[in-house]
Amino acid sequence: MLFWIIAAVITLVAGLWLARPYLLRGSVEMNDSESAISVYRDQMDEIERDLASGLISTPERDEAIREIERRTLQAARHLDGGFVMSQRSLPLVFAVVAVSGAVALGGYWLTGTPQASDQPLGARKAEVLERRAASGDLNSRIALMIERTKDNPESFDDWWTLAVSYASIGNHTSAVEAYAKAAELGGDRPDVMSAYAEAMVLANGNKVPGAARLIFEQVLNRTPDVRARYYIALAKAQAQEFEAALSDWSVLAQESSPSAPWMPLLRRDIVNMARFLEVDVTEYLPNATAEEITKSGGTPPPQTDETRIVELRASLAEEPHDYQGSIELAELLTGKGENEAAVAVLQQARKNYSVAPFVLGKLDEAARNLGLDMMASSPGVAGPTAEDIAAAADMSEEDQGEMIDGMVAGLVAKLEDNPNNPDGWIMLVRSYAVMGRPDKAREAFTQATEHFSEQDAILARLKAEAGMMLESE
Amino acid sequence: MITELGHFALWLALAAALIQATIPLWGAKNGSASAMRVADGAAQVQFLGAGFAFVALTWAYIVSDFSLRNVALNSHSAKPMLYKVTGVWANHEGSMLLWVLMLALFGMLISIFGRMIPVVMRSTVLAVQAMIGIGFYLFLVLTSNPFDRLPMPPLDGQGMNPLLQDPGVAFHPPLLYLGYVGFSTAFSFAVAALITGRLDPAWARWMRPWILIAWSGLTAGIALGSWWAYYELGWGGFWFWDPVENASFMPWLIGTALLHSAIVVEKRNALLKWTILLAILTFSLSLIGTFLVRSGILSSVHAFAVDPERGAFILVLLCLYIGAALMLFVWRAPQLKEGGVFSLWSRESGLLVNNVLLTVAAGVVFVGTLYPLVLEVVTGDKITVGAPYFNQTFLPIFGVTMFAAGIGPFLSWKRARRPIVLRRVALTTVLSLCLVAVVALGGGLTDPVGLFGIFIAVFLAVATLQDLGLRAGLPGAKPGTALRRMVGLPRSIWGLYLGHIGLAIAAAGVVAVSVWKAEEIRTVSLGEGLVVGPYAFTLETIDNGTGPNYQTSVATVIVTRDGVSVATLHPERRWYPVEGKPTTEAGIRSLWHGDLYAVLGDPTGAGGYVVRYYYNPGVPWMWLGGALIAFSALISLTDRRLRIGAPRGRAKAILQPAE
Amino acid sequence: MKHSLIVALFLLLCGPLFALEASEMFEDPAKEARAREIGRQLRCLVCQNESIFDSNAQLARDLRILVRDRMEEGESDTEVIAYIADRYGDYVLLKPRLNATTYALWLAPLGMLLFGAGALFAYHRRRTVLAVSEPLSDAERAAARRLLEKE
Known part of the structure; x- marks a missing residue:
């Protein structure tokens, strides 16, 4: 409403300004010969100056002057304009304003x-973030929380x-910092401390650092926290105390409800550890399923696996950049009990992908699923470092090609x-x-x-930045 | 609210333009003083409306209001403030808003500073100006509305092409539009003369300041664009005969012809119809340029056919305005009486030759630019017309034009004495040949084409200086007297000298860099030197850093000559993450005779970097010459005789009986 | 080039390749100059009016290499250009060939120049006939001077 009032006032003022000649009396001079004559006057000056600097001769000057005189007389004949008065006319004022x-x-x-308000970014950021966070967008929630x-x-x-939120998107390093702050403000609440320590473990590539173990032990002193118990056992396993961890x-x-959310993970670890120690899994997990028993090494792997292993090894030798193949191979190898070989495969894959953090994550996940992270020779968890990048510059042409692949x-x-990553697609093309x-x-x-296909702006970008590369083929 | 008021202001400007285009025209026809006076107020309201709309859009850019589609598509919150503001006109909608703002600005300036122009003429001119405006306001609000809103504004914008995030190109469009749109005044004056039948020397004088402003702006705009291409695109080129460049060059060529023929109208009451035609053509070419750039037809005929809304709208406007003006010309021009008579050897004749040459030159550019488009539409054949074509056709014509520009001032009005002129031409030729010989021997230059080019430039400079000397009374007068006379020369004459000297300097620069450029492209490692012409370039260090919205690698390149350090250059490679685009920033040091120019390329592994080093002789002269040309028009603008409002006091006196 | 890709992939970005790579160049400066001259006559098909010598696009690079390959085979400049024009069409030539579709293009400048010159002479011929004007009387001259000298 306010908008229409302002607009109406502006319209009225502008309309009156437009119609001003019909509101006020005034006179207009209609004569227009004087301006022409002033031009001729200047031409006379110029002729005199040219004569003085010797650019024209006296007869030329006289001829030029006569011509100007003739034109002046011609111009003066228009000299009958005089003044015309303007007239007031309210109907016309009204018409101009109305039109x-x-x-x-x-x-x-x-x-x-008209109902749309100004929405400068400064005023909108929180609102937009909240809107998105509410709809479940973790990145927006993180931005909002920051x-x-x-x-x-x-x-x-x-x-x-x-x-x-950080932990949910897998950014454990940032989660550690935020948990630390929360732990500080939360006054050592055990649940907070335990989540904090877990983030430390995850940020450390699923290896339990000493500090985290300490926290878990403190938590356990105060409350029988499941998470603390699990990770302390994991820490034991990683310290080569396999039997202790397994027990x-x-x-x-056995103390947890069979439907507890951590049970699948726990069962998997027990099965892996049993296989690793070559013990009977049912001793530790009485209700182990047939599949779990098989996985724990209860039954020898079928012959088909053997051929598949050979096949995978051959294809990986030819095309080492196949992380899914590497993971499959590692799985098959662990199934056969060849844990060292599986570790070696994953380590080789890690080396090939040392600059692709996403794949490294996948490889770590695989190692963890197979329980290989508990082995002394387990692959470390570090993303590409500045050194990696610098080293790439010194590689041979061939190595660089491999790296790119x-x-x-x-x-x-x-x-x-x-x-959902337009930049990634453009890069790929x-x-x-x-x-x-x-x-x-x-x-x-x-x-x-x-x-x-539904996002025009992104499509346009794709076409502009990636489509161009295709045309050039 | 500000945004919506801006949108509303745009419509208000359109309303004012409607009033301005109709009532004053009716008033001029029927002698109604009130109706004619409506034009002034309407021009002011129109400007305030367009101006507020522009301010509102700029404000939306400054505060990053992404609820506007235009802002969301073309800005980003992390952009430096300067480029948020210049981003307003770095896109289609915003640039068209700037276009109409310029149009309204010229209308308002005429309403305020054009008081010396008789009211019939002024109101008709303003009415025509508003008619142009109506079409473009409609284009803006109906097909290219910068105030379109997004129902769900994004969190951040999509950024702006980083190539355009540069001070050089940031101010290139406003200057270019000052020229493009400024020539609308010439068009309006021409059409007004045809409507009112009033065409005399005074008409040329009223029109002159406006075309001087437009021409100066266009010159500066073209030079700035060329300069930007030179340092930003990274291979030392400055003019590519690209259709977009040609689109701005054609109005410049015809506008230059108009500037000269208008002098003949003012001084000699001759070439009236021709001048009217040129005025119409100049703005027509501006419109065609706008069409070429804005319709997308240049990138592909098919792109235009697929999404023709905007292009078709401008095409219709173009045909409407140009067609109507030309029809009016055909109908009314025979009724205009030509005045002054002149012989074949006269200043008028010389200016006519200049006009013909410039028009043919513009025609060549026109044909070369549009031929591929027309051929593709007609036969489906795709051909390219590039630099080699223009070099072979345009340059010879322009070379002759420069000779003519040198000789022209030797000719006196109406009837020149042939022996005197020939003697002066011979003297100039001999002097120029001597100078070129000295330069060639001194510099060890042998390229015949290059030396001939230099000769043309020197000829123009010598001829111009010779004329200046003669006007000052040299060699007869005493130095003091001569100096006094020189200072006393009218500013418009100084405009002539500065413009022609500027052209000579710029042409010498173009010839020098085209013929004697030295370049070297190699992979070097840190500390490695390369010899380019007489200079040695050494890549010292590469440092990585971060700018406001980009990451950058900056190289340090040391240039020596005969072991003596001459300059340290800092070429850069930047990466703009938001837009996902890299840019190169050349490292340039201008010496009086040429530029040292270094570009940093990609690293090649093993510590090597691809670098491009240039020694570009004459490049600083091009910019100096361009600046002089643009400046010469401003000097001419300050001529006493153009001083606006001068005859007002006399108007009443003339009605008194003579004393 | 590969390293540039590595850096690019690291940052999930890709800069355009540098227009002319050192590895493409001929050792012999005269030959190199010829290659560049040819490069300036050929259009990079995916760019706006840029020659392949100046362009960063992949296609421009391919064409540059093609030019150099043909030169290695001992072809002359015109042969190289003709070879490429045959493969990629006339669109690739920055300087159009003279043929049925381009007569108008190549003859237009000369035609316009001749037309301009002709119009100029016709104008002078017609105008000089009118070059006489009737003299003014003394009274008229005095009136004119009065108008002119009022200051």
């Missing part, structure tokens, strides 16, 4: 959105939510997992184009355009 007002207000009414903890760094709840887990499993494979995996594989590039481009 201009109708066009301005009517036109705006057609194309405008804002909130900045405004109010003493709020336990905000730090806690932030930490949990701890076994007790935990590896990274592209990592990118493919990442996009399979989360295709470009990489294929640069690697001289136009068919692959085209395929990736088609996939990307299909995925984003």
Whole structure:
């Protein structure tokens, strides 16, 4: 409403301004010969100056002057304009105001959105974040919580939510920091401390650091926290105290309700450990399923696995950048009890993918699923470092090619997992184009355009930045 | 609210333009003083409306209001403030808003500073100006509305092409539009002259300041764009005969012809119809340029056919305005009486030759730019017309034009004495040949084409200086007297000299860099030197850093000559993560005779970097020459005789009986 | 090039390749100059009016290499250009060939120049006939001077 009032006032003022000549009396001079004569006057001056500097001769000057005189007389004949008075006319004022007002207000009414307010980013950030966080977007919730903890760094709840959100998206390093803050503000609440320590473990590539173990032990002193019990056992396993770990887990499993959320994980670890120690799994997990017994090494792996292993080894030798193949091979090997070989396969894969953090994550997950993270020679968990990047510069042409293949494979995996990444797709198309594989590039481009078929802005970007590479093929 | 008021203001400007286009025209026809005076107020309301709309959009950019589609698509919250503001016109909608703002600005300036122009003429001019405006306001609000809102504003914008995040190109469009749109005044004056039948020397004088402003702006805009391409695109080129460049160059060429023919109208009452035609053509080419750039037809004829809304709208406007003006010309021009008569050897004739040459030059650019488009539409054949074509056709014509520009001032009005002129031409030729010989021997230059190019430039400079000397009374007058006379020369004459000297300097620069450029492209490692012409470039260090919205690698390149350090250059490679695009920033040091120019490329592994080093002789002269040309128009603008409002006091006196 | 890709992938980004790579260049400066001259006559098909010599696009690079390969085979400049034009069409030539579709293009400048010159002479011929004007009487001259000298 306020908008229409302001618009109406502006329209009225503008309309009156437009119609001003019909409101006020005034006179207009209609004569227009004087301006022409002033031009001729200047021409006379110029002729005299040219004569003085010797550019024209006296007869030329006289001729020129005569011509100007003739034109002056001609111009003077128009000299009858005089003054014309303007006239007041209220109907015309009304007409001008009405017409201009109708066009301005009517036109705006057609194309405008009068109810829309200004929405500068400064005023909107929190609101938009909240909207998205409420709809379950973790990244927005994190951004929102970062804002909130900045405004109010003493709020336990905000730090806690932030930490949990970080943990949910797998950013354990940031989760550790946020949990630390929450733990500090929460006054050593056991549940908080335990979550904190768990984040430390996860951030450390599922290896329990000493500090985390200490925290778990403190927590356990105060309350029988399941998480603390589980991780202390894991720490024991990682310290080569395999039997102790297995018996701890076994007790935990028996004391827990069979439907407890941590049971699948726990059972898996028990099964793996039993296989590892070559003991009977039913001793530790009385209700073990047939499948679990098989997995624990109860039955020899079928012959088909053997051939598959040979096949995978051959294909990996030819094309080492196949992390899924490596994982499958490791799984098969552990099934056969060849844990060392499985570790070696995963370690080799880690080396090939040392610059693709996403694949490294997958490999670690696989190692963990197979219980290989408890072995002394288990692969470490470090992302690509500055040294890695610097080392790449010194590689041979061939090694660089391999490295690129590896990274592209990592990118493919990442996009399979989360295709909502326009930059990734563009990169992939470009990489294929640069690697001289136009068919692959085209395929990736088609996939990307299909995925984003409803998002015009992203499509436009894809076309502009990746489509160009295709045209050049 | 500000945004919506801006949107509303745009419609208000359209309403004002409607009033301005109709009532004053009716008043001029029927002698109604009130109706004619409506034009002034309407021009002011129109400007305030368009101006507020522009301010509102700028405000939305400054505060990153992504509820506006235009802002969301073209800005980003992390962009530096300067580029948030310049981002307003770095996109289609915003640039069209700037276009109409310029149009309204010129209308308002005429309403305020054009008081010396008789009211019939002024109101008709403003009415025509508003008619142009109506079409473009409609284009803006109906097909390219910058105030379109998004129902769900995004959290951040999509950024702006990083190539455009540069001070050089940031102010290139406003200057270019000052020229493009400024020529609308020439169009309006021409059409007004055809409507009112009033065409005399005074008409040319009223029009002159406006075309001087437009021409100066266009010159500066073109030079700035060229300069930007030179340092930003990273291979030392400055003019590519790209259709977008040609689109701004054609109005410049015809506008230059108009500037010269208008002098003939003012001084000699001759070439009236021709000048009217040129005024119409100049703005028509501006419109065609706007169409070419804004319709997307350049990138692909098919793209235009697929999404023709905007292109078709401008095409219709274009045909409407140009067609109507030309029809009016055909109908009314025969009724105009040509005045002054002149012989073949006269200043008028010289200016006419200049006009013909410039028009043919513009015609060549026009044909070369549109031929591929027309051919593709007609036959489906795709061909390219690139730099080699223009070099072979345009450059010879322009070379002759420069000779003509040198000789022209030797000719006196109406009837020149042929022996005197020939003697002065011969003297100039001999002097220039001597100078070129000195330069060639001194610099060890042998390329015949290059030396001929230099000769043309020197000829123009020598001829211009010679004319200046003669006007000052040299060699007869005493130095003091000569200096006094020189200072006393009218500013418009100084405009002539500065403009022609500027052209000579710029042309010498273009020739020098085209013919004698030295370049080297290699992979080097840190500390490794390369010899480029007389200079040695050494890549010293590479440092990584972060800018406001980009990451960057900055190289330090030391340039020496004969072992003496000359300059330290800092070429950069930047990466803009939001837009996902890299840019190169050349490291340039300008010496009086040329530029040292270094570009940093990709690292190649094993510590090597691809680098491009150039020695570009003459490049600083191009910018100096361009600046002089643009400045010459401003000097001319300060001529006493153009001083606006001067005859007002006399108007009443003339009605008194003579004393 | 590979290293650039590595860096690019690291940061999930990709810079355009540098326009002319050192590895592409001929050792012999005269030959290199010829290759560049040819490169300046050919259009990078995916760019706007850029020659392949100046362009960063992949296709431009391929064409540059093709040009150099043909030169290695001992072809002359015109042969190389003709070879590429045959494969990629006339669109690739920055300087269009003279044929039925381009007569108008190549003849237009000369035609316009001749037309301009012709119009100029016709204008002068017609105008000089009118070059006489009737003299003014003394009274008229005095009136004119009065108008002119009022200051």
